[in-house]
Amino acid sequence: MKLIRKEDGAGGKYMMDFLRKHVISRFDSKAGEIALSELDDSSDFNGYAFTTDSYVVSPPVFPGGSIGSLAVCGTANDLAVMGAKPAVMSMSLIVQDGFSVETLDRILDDMAEWLEKIDAKIITGDTKVVEANIGIAVNTTGIGLRNEHLEKNLSIVREYRSYPYSWVRDRGLAEGDAVIITGNIAEHAAAIMASREGFGFELDVESDVYPVWLFLKNALETGGITAMKDPTRGGIAAALNEIAEKSGVGILIEEEKIPIRDDVKSFCDVLGLDPLMMANEGKVVMGVVADLAEEVLKALKKAGQKDAAIVGYATSEFREVVIETTIGTRKIMPPPTADPIPRVC
């Protein structure tokens, strides 16, 4: 008998295979521009962006946030990387019988706080209590709006080349585009790892959970963004490979330019984890028309993303994501097969 494996839901190559075989084969449909089979961060419907995520992170409260912050920011971010302004959400809770009400209140407080900051609303919900040892799982499903920042970005991109999409798509990268990462990587996964009970590691890092719309609107307003993804499960390795594969171009990344804190890097080294494959929650990987990359970088920094960096560019020399070290050697950055850390989001 065939059984579901952890890798089937881990955001990497195995999950893509699983989704193609079991889900997309049955439900390949679209209501607007974006088909389910394209596996972009959101779909669309009558001019609205539409996306869903269930959050199962363990522990549910961690340094820098909680499953509540993730549920609001994560779903808002899947809308925002399409260029959509997060507007309304549903919330569905699955809570274990005996879960602490105090912890639940903390989680709901985090949700309310972030909703207010991004001016979005939860307008419908559902609650189930179960005996299964799940702790808490939160689904948020979001609807995002077209907006003037998105329209301005698209019109600026189209001054440089034809761009056949009505949203910022993960398949929109083209040869020559600069690739930007909006801040230090691997902090969400590192914070979760370090906070797990009995882990016994000292690392003073918080999850980077944050609603990226708050800085993306500035970057979109500056204009020239051709592709975006939020590098959650599978980290920037997953996001960059997905962008490259879907866009049909290669990406060359300069290793030393990837923004990462020294202590997070050491933590990963000691544990044998690859920070490129570790989940982020408030970061974006984006492609930008080369001529406009410095301007977009400036806009991101002005909007608080001081560690944002141009890390490479798209090329037609090869089709992979290739990473170049300081001494000039090159190696392929493969798509992760799975996430190294279970229940990270």
Add this chain to the structure above:
Amino acid sequence: MKLIRKEDGAGGKYMMDFLRKHVISRFDSKAGEIALSELDDSSDFNGYAFTTDSYVVSPPVFPGGSIGSLAVCGTANDLAVMGAKPAVMSMSLIVQDGFSVETLDRILDDMAEWLEKIDAKIITGDTKVVEANIGIAVNTTGIGLRNEHLEKNLSIVREYRSYPYSWVRDRGLAEGDAVIITGNIAEHAAAIMASREGFGFELDVESDVYPVWLFLKNALETGGITAMKDPTRGGIAAALNEIAEKSGVGILIEEEKIPIRDDVKSFCDVLGLDPLMMANEGKVVMGVVADLAEEVLKALKKAGQKDAAIVGYATSEFREVVIETTIGTRKIMPPPTADPIPRVC
């Protein structure tokens, strides 16, 4: 330390208290006509109906359907009882590591089959695999459309009285309205009970899971429907009490007119379960302008709901739901405090 209890997610009075204290206190918001605090079956946004449900039924496959049929029909039904045509949905799976792929395929097949029948689409999704012993949980979040059947119904209701809502609302019942139940009650919960492993009861009943839009569009087209609810968790006792309380009227029900199969009734009697409180999945409780009730009943029967019945009417004599027996005695049908059967949907 205060802990979450089963009753907090069981669809009854305790859940309402829980939601008011923890959820509505933080998120009471609306984007259209329907506020979260009104706890109607859907909310609305820019003229679309919007609703979410997470399904945790155990076992995940049962006589008459599966968690997949529930996930599509249940969410479609929360839209349909507003008068909205189900159009698009998101799907989010939480699957236990080691879950049978064959069972998952069966569940996804059921989803695809019902989606086709109601001409709705899943356009975005998410998958998580967890170690918790949850089996499978499925969230579907749906968007529904205004349509000519809804508009016609509203315009016919307004020939009789002022109706200040732009959807069919659970608070729309008024004195004198007839109350219809669209078919035999308690079958979903009975089928789940009877199918649970080690239960050892013989009852040849299937879940009534069904997308009610397929017959509601006929009833709406006939016109005169003033209030609707689908009586899932907590059964018709929960649905009727919610309609009565929100509408500010009482409801008098004639016990003998409530449609229920004899064998289901006996099954409930033996187990000491109250069929009025047992979950249904393909039924609707509705209020109808009295003059039009027979016409709506006829439309329902013509659309296949042969056991539909007028079971009572709304009154200003009292504020409760009162049930009258064949010998004329009356007793209050209280709102259930919780669902008698855990993980029924």
